């Protein structure tokens with residue numbers, strides 16, 4: 001008898017809990033790139049894939065890949081998956097749930113006899129913990145893996161290339177990991193890792209884009225002087241200027257829809273209780289799904305900093321450290337996913353992702369869509385990370401409907 005969606009949701013969760021026991025640290029969940037517990041996860045997932053009659057292999061960057069090729073179906077396949085590495089002392093669901101749900105979806109597709117080949121990819125690396133570079137797995141699959149990274153060393157001095165070879169893999173074959181033209185698209189199912197869906201009492205959402213991000217530091221320079229003897233009219237207090245600007249940052253973010261702006265770090269000189277601060281270094285992290293809005297916001301904030309500095313006889317300098325454009329998800333697949341939400345009775349919520357994901361990297365290579373499900377308490381990258389069974393069931397219902405729509409064939413995908 002066919003399993004109910006609720007049974008499948010329960011199994012997908014139980015599998016995440018089981019995989020969580022495969023860890024570098026007993027009692028905690030830590031699984032860095034291709035460490036021994038990852039080999040254990042591979043063995044477990046391989047057995048599950050083979051039980052579903054999938055053809056399984058590990059590519060040259062250690063992504064475990066299983067292909068379900070229904071008899072008589074064409075070569076074009078849909079790719080499902082997420083990552084199986086973790087941050088130190090992680091939760092059980094970030095990434096892994098996208099893989100255990102993909103296994104359920106293959107079984108559903110088989111039972112419904114969908115003529116849709118499906119490849120599951122369990123990405124070997126997304127978090128960037130071991131070698132300081134994220135998305136190793138998806139970079140290879142997107143065909144943009146920079147091979148100079150193979151010489152990078154981890155904290156124990158082990159080169160990435162040797163880590164890969166230790167698993168019996170050949171780094172010379174990295175190019176073969178890239179997805180070919182027979183790819184309809186990629187769907188990643190992931191926990192939201194934030195509090196938005198819970199606050200809005202929603203279970204699932206379609207991701208519109210991975211937000212673009214600017215990071216940098218603003219330095220206000222004034223003049224350090226004696227706190228007891230310097231009159232206010234003669235002070236050039238860098239920290240007071242920075243403080244005024246930080247409030248302006250918050251206020252612009254509050255009145256700009258979708259803008260996230262954070263000053264998370266501030267250092268001052270000389271940092272003494274009885275000295276007027278002579279310099280203040282304030283970080284800025286600015287994010288929006290629309291690059292134009294992000295650029296305008298940055299311009300406004302820098303102009304505001306100049307105005308504050310002028311009023312206070314300070315100088316101000318901006319040093320940009322990073323500017324990454326937003327990555328929109330594929331409009332057609334995103335539309336199909338929104339239709340799947342509607343068809344399964346869920347409100348068609350769309351939201352940007354404030355965090356990076358494998359989907360962001362794959363979007364450069366193949367049409368990509370992403371489905372979020374609610375994170376209770378908005379907690380992630382923490383042992384308390386959790387999911388609700390009914391939300392996992394909702395994600396399954398929506399993605400199963402999405403698969404049906406893809407299998408039914410849509411002209412834009414077939415061309």
Ligand SMILES: [Zn+2]
Pocket residue numbers: 083094095126190357
């Ligand atoms: Zn993740």
